[in-house]
Amino acid sequence: MKFGIFYELSVPRPWDRESERTVYERALEQVRLADELGFDQVWAVEHHFLEEYSHCSAPEVFLTACAAQTKRIRIGHGIVVCVPQFNHPVRIAERAAVLDIISGGRLEMGTGRSATWTELAGFRANPDDTKKTWDEIVRELPKMWTQERYSHEGQAFSMPARAILPKPYQKPHPPMWVAVTSPGTEIDAADRGLGSLGLTFGGFAEQERKINEYRRRIKVCEPVGEIVNEQVNTVNFLFCHQDDEYGVATGRRLSGTFGYLAGQLVSAREAFPSRSYPSMGLLPQLRPEAAGPDEGPRVPEGICIGNPDRLIETIKGWESIGVDRINFLLNAMETVPQEEVLASMRLFARDVMPKFERAPATPRAAVTAAGAD
């Protein structure tokens, strides 16, 4: 089991010139601590126009700062929106390669397609097309990274032969992932030899079904790249405190705030009927969390909030169904004071992490060359 942290970088109103800077600086302080404590990975999302919920529109810049201020932690660029109106595929490949070089070969490359009308319409992207453009782009990125000169004629983009430079530091290329929220995306991940970057909170049974299907399908995959990244990564909240009651209460405030914010987003499906978006992704899972503190169980299944013993038991549950990595959201809207976030990380590293067998930070153990056993 590996542990990581991930960032949406939510910024509460009212906004002044220091609001965003404060959130970014606190996040960087957490990343430096995570590196010292032995967390394995830090991820940052790409979102645009999502007021308060995420001011993380240039994650490659934030992650470059993370890479420059750390020595060991792996750098999760994801998910990068693989929709041409958001990012030209060549720019995705170029930025990722530079980030891999700057970080000394620590890049993990997450891919996806956006799930909100707010973002898709902001870039005038057609929701009907995003699954197709993601598929095309995710197949092309490894070629851009590995071929000396690259050309392409496709639906999402076309280009004459050019040398796409620089090349990634990791050879043949960084491990690749896809965000798994909509039903069936775990199959997309498996069939392409991609890591499953589960953007779901809680719920063992549904996750176990998805993971089993993922493991079964990836055995016969046709990888898009030159390596198969058979790993299951999932997302969770983290607030760890010696006082279980306080830990649960604070953790619920964190998860509730995040869910409330997520609920404000206009999903692609809500606005635009399309077969391309059969579900609302993350949102329905989060909305019950926002229903109010008096509803539902005291600690929703699978959520990592409370004292170390509770967290160990919860993470054992995730481990037992086949999860390889858990990435933690540490804060939302700065609802948890920074000192408490840092203390939670320290306590987790001291009392919880040692209870789990940890693979090395490099992904070699889980990444196999395409075609290898």
Add this chain to the structure above:
Amino acid sequence: MPLTGTLDVGTLLSRAPAMPDFDTEPLELHNVELLQLSFEIDDTAMTALLPPALHPTVPPLALLSMMHAPESPYGAFTLAQVRAGARSAALPRGFLLGAWCDSEKAAQALAARWGYNARVADVRLRRYHDRITGTVSADGADALRMSLADPEPISGADVQYVVSVHLATGADGKPALVQVDPAYTFHRAERGRPSLEQFDAAAWHADGMRPAWPVAATFTTVDLTLPQIRFVLDPSQPAVTGTRRLR
């Protein structure tokens, strides 16, 4: 926290339907035709259109819809509505701003049982092979002319209708937001290009609502059940604290 509505509901009470109780029975309507267009609207009015209980969507949305029920206890009727996209706490909602109905009998029943503030006008929903049109003519002027162009079949499973909240007054005379969440069984669904030829915001109590970017247009045939009222909200409080469950 997210932006909240700033609408003073006191200014609206004169037009809010009086509901003698919130204990209405469900009403099943069969083979109902539903045309809905949505637009992003100018953000200058995004909070002014909503009561403090609701958050505006980001981006702010207008939901323009028309339903034709060929049969009901009140006879056939066609109802047109304009709603503002919203969130009740974290849940998607549409706040009803104005409605028109072509049947006085139906309008009275819809107002008393579910809080539709419908006035009587000439409301027409027409289907052609190349488009579906909806028009509302009131007081000698067009309050709305809209159309869905180039309809193409889609699955009803891909269509999501947002639950409504309607401003009404209860037996105690106090304002209340009544949640109306119909159930739908889809028989047919189409999607096309939304087009708005005429929109008189004042006719819909939607001053400041300026549809800007088209979002989507759907036309469906459904069986629709207007439900029992399950939730009522205090318009002046956040929904998290101001929601009352009736059943």
